[in-house]
Amino acid sequence: MAQAASKTCEICVSASGSQYCLECEQYFCENCKGFHKRQRVTKHHQFQSSSDVIPEGKSKCKDHNEDVSFVCNTCNVAVCSSCVTGSHSGHAFSKLLDSISQLKETNTTDLRSKVHEATQNMKQIEEGLKAFDVKVEGIVKAITEEGTKIKTMVDKCISEKIASVKDQSRKERDKLTKLLEDTQMDLKAGRDLDKKIHELNKTRNDGKLLQSLQKLTDYIAKLTIKPIPRIFPNITVYC
Structure with missing residues (x-):
């Protein structure tokens, strides 16, 4: 993988973000990573060295300025949680990461x-x-x-x-x-x-x-x- 630029820990905002949480999509220093792994809800999160990871960029919903985390399958667009209960109410949805993983797998298989x-x-x-x-x-x-x-x-x-x-x-x-x-x-x-x-x-x-x-x-x-x-x-x- 391409080597990412040096990042700062997004938790303490002081130490070098040498570790990257794949689930949270955030940079951690070694101390913050240890604290993160001791938390019950995040202890199973997977980390990789930040130099080996190209993190997925977070997209913002232009209507609500929130992170898009879903895909509206009816409209075939990425949406945020407010869109799900708002203008896209009643539509069929899937998780953004699941859709991306499925597309990657489909593309790889087809290719x-x-x-x-x-x-x-x-x-x-x-x-x-x-x-x-x-x-x-x-x-x-x-x-x-x-x-x-x-x-x-x-x-x-x-x-x-x-x-x-x-x-x-x-x-x-x-x-x-x-x-x-x-x-x-x-x-x-x-x-x-x-x-x-x-x-x-x-x-x-x-x-x-x-x-x-x-x-x-x-x-x-x-x-x-x-x-x-x-x-x-x-x-x-x-x-």
């Missing part, structure tokens, strides 16, 4: 109930968030696994297509390589015959030269240059 409800709601929300996160992780995992499957299929398809391209290219390359080799042989044979022509051109024109030229004519006639394809091979990949 605790709402705090409990909010706490339970918070727990449910936290559990919901955890469950939501688990679902998200599950979905992400499923997507990742599906992506892995698709990637495996794509990789397999790519590997198969690359293998198909390599197989086609090998076959077509073999054909072109064979054609190149045959052409090289034809070219060599042609160059050899051309060389033979130059050699014969340097010999004497006689019967022997005639025979040699006739043989050369036969060789040239037998030399066949293989044609190359008009369109070179192409690789086709179907996606």
Whole structure:
């Protein structure tokens, strides 16, 4: 509790009011407290150190200038004893302290109930968030696994297509390589015959030269240059 300011004993009005009577709502010094506790009607009053107590302020009735000690339940206002027998005669009443205690208890109970409800709601929300996160992780995992499957299929398809391209290219390359080799042989044979022509051109024109030229004519006639394809091979990949 907040510490109250230093008070003077309200009984002897001289010593320090170090004690506070909860029932009388007054400050007492130690001597006056002892006297108060020895009185028959007040011996059961409860005291607390004044430094630990925030006393209830006393309200005065604006009509009678008396301490208000009752609550008119009919009008819902605090009243004094003169009001009870006067302008509020016949109304329903309760003690001010009882009403305050009841309101404190009701407020405390209601607030605790709402705090409990909010706490339970918070727990449910936290559990919901955890469950939501688990679902998200599950979905992400499923997507990742599906992506892995698709990637495996794509990789397999790519590997198969690359293998198909390599197989086609090998076959077509073999054909072109064979054609190149045959052409090289034809070219060599042609160059050899051309060389033979130059050699014969340097010999004497006689019967022997005639025979040699006739043989050369036969060789040239037998030399066949293989044609190359008009369109070179192409690789086709179907996606």
